[in-house]
Amino acid sequence: DRWRVLAYRKAIGSLQRSRKRITNAEDARRLYGIGEKTADKIVEIISTGNLQRLQYEKCGEYQICQKLMGIYGVGPKTAYDWYRKGVRSLDDVWAGRGGITLNENQRIGLKYYDDLQTRMPREEAAQIYDKIKAAALGIDPRLQMEIMGSYRRGKADCGDLDILLSRDPRDGLTHRGVLSRLLRTLSEKGVITYTLAEPDFSTDGLEAKFMGLCRLDATSRQRRIGKSYPHGWNKRLRSKLIADILTVPYHQWGAALLYFTGDDIFNRSMRLLARHKGFSLNQRGLWVGATRDPETGEKLNEGSLVASTTEEDIFKVLGVPWQLPCERARS
Numbered sequence: 001d002r003w004r005v006l007a008y009r010k011a012i013g014s015l016q017r018s019r020k021r022i023t024n025a026e027d028a029r030r031l032y033g034i035g036e037k038t039a040d041k042i043v044e045i046i047s048t049g050n051l052q053r054l055q056y057e058k059c060g061e062y063q064i065c066q067k068l069m070g071i072y073g074v075g076p077k078t079a080y081d082w083y084r085k086g087v088r089s090l091d092d093v094w095a096g097r098g099g100i101t102l103n104e105n106q107r108i109g110l111k112y113y114d115d116l117q118t119r120m121p122r123e124e125a126a127q128i129y130d131k132i133k134a135a136a137l138g139i140d141p142r143l144q145m146e147i148m149g150s151y152r153r154g155k156a157d158c159g160d161l162d163i164l165l166s167r168d169p170r171d172g173l174t175h176r177g178v179l180s181r182l183l184r185t186l187s188e189k190g191v192i193t194y195t196l197a198e199p200d201f202s203t204d205g206l207e208a209k210f211m212g213l214c215r216l217d218a219t220s221r222q223r224r225i226g227k228s229y230p231h232g233w234n235k236r237l238r239s240k241l242i243a244d245i246l247t248v249p250y251h252q253w254g255a256a257l258l259y260f261t262g263d264d265i266f267n268r269s270m271r272l273l274a275r276h277k278g279f280s281l282n283q284r285g286l287w288v289g290a291t292r293d294p295e296t297g298e299k300l301n302e303g304s305l306v307a308s309t310t311e312e313d314i315f316k317v318l319g320v321p322w323q324l325p326c327e328r329a330r331s
Helices: 002-017 025-029 036-048 052-057 060-068 076-084 090-095 104-111 113-117 122-139 178-188 250-261 264-276 311-318
Strands: 143-147 160-167 192-197 208-215 240-247 279-282 285-288 299-301 304-307
Touching: 002 036, 025 036, 060 076, 060 090, 090 104, 104 113, 104 192, 122 143, 122 160, 122 178, 122 208, 122 240, 143 250, 160 178, 160 250, 178 192, 178 208, 178 240, 250 264, 250 279, 250 285, 250 311, 264 279, 264 311, 279 311, 285 311, 304 311
Parallel strands: 160 240
Antiparallel strands: 143 160, 192 208, 208 240, 279 285, 285 304
8 A cells, every 4th residue: 555655646746747638548658657557547537537446445345344454364355255244343253243253363353453453652662672672681691682663763653563683693602492482481471462473493493483462561551442342352451562573693683674674665765776786685685696587587596695784784785875764764
């Protein structure tokens, strides 16, 4: 949706600057930033004075499905399937209307629907992070941790908490095995209340990702209490937040920090610049010499690593003046 907003803004700007009256799709396509689909929408508005898609988004079906997709683990396909089965509200979901069933993640997403829809003030998110960091440093005081995402960009609130974890291996030790110990400790302390995605330790143990629900303790400020759903699901509802804990090899720290800090538009511009200069950029580093399948364009290998340990290294190689995280918001 963010990319569509950006594209529509470009199209609006082109239309406003145009000195020629637009009467057909060919006229519209000649303007900068307007492709075939946008041109078709312009012609529809010219011809009918309206846009069918806009009318659809105002209808009840669309609004209800958007509400259903607010449940963690429910995508468009599931939402519209439920709608066809007669689901019209969250209470219908609880009741299993139309014979629908929920998996465990969807059940948790529904249970804490209001909490997970409401962005958390950064002060409260910081309290949860402090608990996670204290537990991690209790396992190994040489661990390196950082909050990423909108929190690192300085936003006043955040939808989830993205935490990066690694360790400098120059003393002969790594963070291998730390994440599993950390998760066990956080569960015992009641900080982690539910696991949404288990980490995969099948590789070298240095790169893994956990996703789950975290909460403040009972003495901390409560967030808004959710609606009173059936079966007393939320009688003890406390502040909930989705937390992603990502571990990476130490030499990839800078690339991961850059990638997961964002925002999306900033990341896209950095990747496009890297490609323009003959590099490729991802969450593992800045690369050169990647080879692709000549027919499918699929990347066959990453090539040679140029920079990844620090964000500053990547900025320098690409010739981009250093920007603080708070300066990277483009949306």
